[in-house]
Amino acid sequence: MGGDFGPAVVIPGAAKSLERHPELRFVFFGQEDKVLPILDRYEKLKKASRFVHCDIAVRMDDKPSQALRQGRWKSSMWKAIEAVKNGEAEACISAGNTGALMAMSKFCLRTMADIERPAIAAIWPTLRGESIVLDVGATIGADAQQLVDFSVMGAAMARALIEVKRPTVGLLNVGVEEIKGQEEVKEAGRLLRESGLPTLDYEGFVEGDDLGKGTVDVVVTEGFAGNIALKTAEGTAKQIAEYLRAAMSRTVMARIGYLLARGAFNRLRDKMDPRKVNGGVFLGLNGIVIKSHGGTDDEGFAAAIDVGYDMVRNGLLDKIETDLQSFHGRRARDVAFKAASAQTSG
């Protein structure tokens, strides 16, 4: 029911994704008078899905606390997340209210052992392919341990998504030497360097311009800076597209040139298409939840479903759990070892 267009985008999006992955099965949660008339138009999808009516739908401007109060146990958003908890679904995809989706996901699915805070991971198009950037807005601020957990989870996601064995990880930081970094970022760097994790390659600090370059596979930061970086990049891309449009329609010559180079412009549009990398992945929960951009169309929503499909097929949750256990187990052993040595020497 969520997003700017509700089922008018969700249902056609699911139909698109089903074309690509015929083994997919859907459960739709929503208001029947809004969902069923649209679903009726998609024969194949209808056969591959089940519909559950819910009276209540979380609104886009509900505060998370309000959504929880009014929509827990019964709203379509809650029911969709609950389906993941019950094992009825392997992933929940929503274009709805981000804050409410995160609050309900935390409440319903709970965070994994060792994880204090979930993060939202974005897939970022770069000059070298795709990177993963997290946290892009689940919570403001993060201490060193949380940044390390984000690194471990982001690397697990990279292995599930872009299929690299040891993804490279960088901590987002600023470049001026003396003031280099918030204390927690420095400390996280130290922890990552010392941990010698076999599942990732820690490459040190990266800066804002490394995001577009694709310097590392996983860029880790806390949610305030991450959200601002994400939206700044989106805004800059729109700004340049607008400059380009204005420049290309200004003279007859430019318009002819544009027509001749249309193929190239289409390629560029394709490269810059935000729908292709739609889908923020909630990491750190006992279940897969994907947030689609609220303003996207069916193509974009299908991309968010595809991300969920890839995450399930490539065993994202298992990867994260194993990596976290290995990391926290290692740390616990280190601490125990240090304590034992201290005792022996004392």
Next chain:
Amino acid sequence: MGGDFGPAVVIPGAAKSLERHPELRFVFFGQEDKVLPILDRYEKLKKASRFVHCDIAVRMDDKPSQALRQGRWKSSMWKAIEAVKNGEAEACISAGNTGALMAMSKFCLRTMADIERPAIAAIWPTLRGESIVLDVGATIGADAQQLVDFSVMGAAMARALIEVKRPTVGLLNVGVEEIKGQEEVKEAGRLLRESGLPTLDYEGFVEGDDLGKGTVDVVVTEGFAGNIALKTAEGTAKQIAEYLRAAMSRTVMARIGYLLARGAFNRLRDKMDPRKVNGGVFLGLNGIVIKSHGGTDDEGFAAAIDVGYDMVRNGLLDKIETDLQSFHGRRARDVAFKAASAQTSG
């Protein structure tokens, strides 16, 4: 002596700026064997300038503390800043080491009364013209009062630069409702709303994508997020330029189209040219210091000089001082008034 190219960019840049502003006069500080051979090639500039030899030059990778220790009193960077302090120059322009330039500027010029921390303000090209964004990296973190001071200083700079009477000001924040904003950002918003300053219009929170849109004249944030936003935007612009270049050279048709639309592409390149908005302005010091991008060419360095010229001509320092006094005076009166009322009622 600073930047990637030293006097090879600084001297031709000054010559360019002198063409545009024949009333400019320069004092160059640097190593004579490196500066004079280049200066000799510019007759007019040579007549409009004076040269001061300095043995020591701060290196680009010196830490600020190191630069201060080795370069105070005697390096070309120090001498250039000192010229502003002595009234010998009205602005100091450097392409050198940012951290060192800020540390020396603070040490030599001192911060204005009421200002705890200076900020670096960037001029940001937007769809509506230009905005001012600060702090883009002077210091990490800022409390509410510092964000308010940044707002007052940024608005004064907007009045000096883009000549609006009451610039609009927004605080950079993230969009997820419940977690909306760091506490200090919320508190700064409250202070700005209550202050009713006659020199600016506080418009509330803005997000990363508002930067490129030009939603407000002045965007205020602390240096960590500001630096990441700036570099992310630069990186995204480069990334898209690279996509465009690749797309346009891929087929013969695209290449022909490109040739026909060359004028339009030149306009676009012009719009996206980072040299045009080169020059980070240090705000909050008793003097004007402009940091040019280290990697820029003569055109970019000339733009940084032009920014300094505008700031001096439009009385930036006076504007800031007056506004700060008016704001802090107002606050002091409010506090006194509240204290008096409390006494009366008690």
